[in-house]
Amino acid sequence: MALSTTKRSLCKKCSKTLSIFICPGCQSDLCTEHANEHREELARQLEKVVLDHDQLTQLIVDQKSEPHHHPLMKQINEWETQSTAKIHQVAEDARTLLLDGLNTHTNNISEALKRITQELTKARTDSNFIETELVEWTKKLNDCKKNLQESSTIGVHQDDKTTSFISKIFVSVTANDVFDRLIGEIQIEEMGHVIVQRASPYSHTAVLGKFEYTTGEHRFRFKVEQYHENKWIFFGILSKNVTLQACPHTTSSSYGWVARGNEVVLNGSCQPGYNGYKNEMKVNDTVSLCVNCAEQNISLVNERTQCKYEIPVDLSKCPFPWQLYLGLFYLGDRVRILP
Template sequence: MGYPTRLGNLICIYLEKISSKLRHLAEQLRKAREDDDFVETDLRLWTTKLQELKINITDVHPTVTVHEDPFITLVAQLNIKSISQRSEEDEKLARICGSVQLDDNNCVAIQRDSTIISYVRGKNEYSFGRHQIRFRVDKTELHYSTVFGIIAKMETLSKWPSSCYGWSNDDTYYSNGNYYSNNNSMGNDLSGQISFTIQLLVDCDNRKIQYFNEKTKNMRELNINLTKCPFPWQIFFYLHEAGDRIQLL
């Protein structure tokens, strides 16, 4: 078998793999449209995947293109109103424990002392619906971790919250208040970043939380055990390094 034939076979195999991924993505979009079960971060993730597949195809064979059928709309319209987003009258940083200063109408938390760990929780309570909270994390250095996620309202914050679900900037995560190392199959996302902007989706209806990293376009998800973290939920942050900062956007 000559080299051109082998190359052609390899191209066909690779294109078939990409075609399979496209069919899978189309099925996800079709189901989301029929169930009316998607949010803004889902749409962004699907768009990113589609763009990556388009690039992969043209890299292998420039004559192959991917285009949307103008007569078939996979997702007709994104209904942003189905997600509650923070506004000036909405989510604020409220109860704190430790060495934290709240600024900017309780939308900013700044850690003041590295010798005292600090917990910060949000004002709002979440028991139903889907709610998106957008915030920025700025760290002075990477020596100490910063954690974000949710806790049950019943937590007193006199100690580490056993109901905590969330993620740390070193790509570890928390479930039932316990610390778990990163799943290598997911790869790194936040590790090594001094500053990052997060869209946190608190999905009470499906009992899970998700985050979308606006810089890397990566998404992570955790299912919530209501026995360990009962409703209502509140957003939660852990700060340690002096100068580390959380800002609701």
């Protein structure tokens, strides 16, 4: 404190006693008593500043000695744990789907081998066979062996289109489904691989696939072997929980595409031109239908034009399990499901 040489004013604190000091910090006029109190208050504030200083110093020491305890480090650790858990879950889902696909694939080959076994047993018992049959059996056995070793209907892929530094892995299964249940004057031929419309001259008919789908991604290929000039074939899916009907475009839970005009069926209701759909199908075209249970959508590709169309599936309207659902209308129309 400095002794004032100017005209003395009253103490700012008590407003009674003449001041004898002016605080150079706050420029307050203070009497002796309050000047001492002011100095004591400043001393207490100094101690607080020193304490803050010491605490900050200790924080710096702690951070240097244990940098892994920093809050931002904890945030990274939590991200790592959560990301690892997600990766483990995706991998486990892929393993489950792969095992299911391999089991189905092996069972299909076993069924084919069983039929060959029956034919060979009968041939040996009857001792009634010729060279061409031997050639045919040999070819069938080689095909079974090749299919067993290659598992060409199953693949493990990584999504190269992802913007993340870790690509997503997924299993795709090209299912060996067959036509199984039908309604209307439609005929199933060649052990479930072909459907033919037998109504004259036309009538709605439909057929379901044999298998059910609830997980993963499944691809099917169809060849349009006969196609009436007026054009009406339906490719899609139906929930197993819904009764099979002959008209896919009016059946609740049906989703798919009509090869006539540009009609897309969403829950049994036609939506022309949905998502830009344009029908360009011709006789002998091959179409690929992808049933993606994981993403809850289906897609259709005409392999000749390479045009691809996709529609989402509302699970509240079309719950799992899903089944293949195809419809024919004109007499003679014929579709083959490819292996």
